[in-house]
Amino acid sequence: MKINEVPQDEAYMIKGKIRDVCYAVDKDGHYTSALSMGWTPKNEALKLAWEQVYEQVEETRQQVLAGKLSPIAFYMKQNIMDIAMLASYTGLSKWKVRKHLKMKYFNRLKPDLLAKYAEVLNITPAELVNTERIRAKAIKHED
Amino acid sequence: MKIDFQHSQAAHCENGVTSNLLKFYGIDLSEPMIFGIGSGYFFSHMPFIKLNGMSVTSFRVLPGWIFKRVTRRLGISVKRFKFKNREKAMQELDNLLEKGIPVGMLVGVYLLTYFPKEYRFHFNAHNITVFGKEGDRYYVSDPVMENVETLSSEELKKVRFAMGTYPPKGRMYYITGMPAQVDLKPAMIKGIRKTAKDMLTIPIPMFGIDGIRFLAGKMRKWPRKLGDKTASLNLSQVIRMLEEIGTGGAGFRFIYAAFLQECAEVLQKPWLNDLSLEMTAIGDQWREFAVQAARHFKNRDKGRTSYDNLADMLMNIADREEGVFKQLRKISLG
Secondary structure (H helix, E strand, O other), X not given: OEHHHOOEOOOOOOOOOOOEEEEEEOOOOOEEEEEEOEOHHHHXXXXXXXXXXXXXXXXXXXXXXXXXXXXXXXXXXXXXXXXXXXXXXXXXXXXXXXXXXXXXXXXOOOHHHHHHHHHHOOOOHHHXXXXXXXXXXXXXXXX | OEOOOOOOOOOOHHHHHHXXXXXXXXXXXXXXXXXXXXXXXXXXXXXXXXXXXXXXXXXXXXXXXXXXXXXXXXXOEEEEEOOOOHHHHHHHHHHHHHOOOOXXXXXXXXXXXXXXXXXXXXXXXXXXXXXXEEOOEEEEEOOOOOOOEEEEHHHHHHHHOOOOOOOXXXXXXXXXXXXXXXXXXXXXXXXXXXXXXXXXXXXXXXXXXXXXXHHHHHHHHHHHHHHHHHHHHHHHHHHHHXXXXXXXXXXXXXXXXXXXXXXXXXXXXXXXXXXXXHHHHHHHHHHHHHHHHHHHHHHOOOOOOOHHHHHHHHHHHHHHHHHHHHHHOOOOOO
């Protein structure tokens, strides 16, 4: 890559808040470092990854609103976690977490466990049990 | 309390942390030099390890290895820790900062508050240096960022104990002693030989040059086996691994080419310049691969570039890299 080929495409979402260091060859053939604003292929890959996340969150949101899954499932997806990760953050076993994703068991959760989930998911326990909050959460694409 | 520590940005976080730490102790090495001596260059495609639900493709060695190898090869003594207890992890850090020692550590990216949201996936192999504390806030030198950042103790604790693939478990490291004299030349040779050996001879198909071919083979089967959508996602995952946070595939090839160029001069071996040129060309091919792949998963048009074409590009890259490392393997001080 030559120094004038260092990509300066507009970055996805952040508009140049981070500039990457790249190494490139100057006109005498010597390597030097240069800052890059962003690169289209990378932006596209990031965008696709986020679209995938939003899609899954929305899907889960619908299922929570239909009463099939508990709010934990929604916030789990929103935090891009899976069951294994949520289990290791809460210190519970995977099958227990899986159980708590069902409304039936979620309703029976004791306050201390609820608080633990809320802490891991970065919300308050009151927000966690409030399904109306999820209904209000439209998933937006930011691009 | 703030240690007089000079922050500088780097293409790759671990190179940056290592080079900043060495600079603090009076050894000024460029980022390519750190990357080369630390044998940071690698390739692996591991379908059985998942990150965000998809196979891990990595263009570097495991986190922590670059620092470990650079310090070992230069005769620098270090200490590395891992913690079970969070409070203790923070206490130890405070103790070291009190003594005026800057501390490198491994953190998860997802909860890193100063990071832009677009990068904040659950990725746990990020390196930063902490070099001071005032009140509840820690001074952080993050090689990805242009300026010094700060984190509260609660935030720092959270990122140090992030969970998921390869949890950092509060890992931290610092330099305890410097040698009287640093001899670069043997360290450079060792770094090159190690990289060449690992790229060429690991008898497991997932690693090194074979790993690239392995990925190519897998890629050919994606559309049939997984369907178009998952295949696209897999491909985008490879591109993200290739390009995320300014590093990865092509970026590393250019850093390595820069390293070879420096070596040619320091070691008085002009033939390394030719290999540097070839490495630059390989880097450009990786970039071309990323462009084609992005075009493919963006339009999802099956016509022009197929997975077979992309796999062919990878096979070609693998052959060229093999050529370079076969020559590099023969390097010696004499």
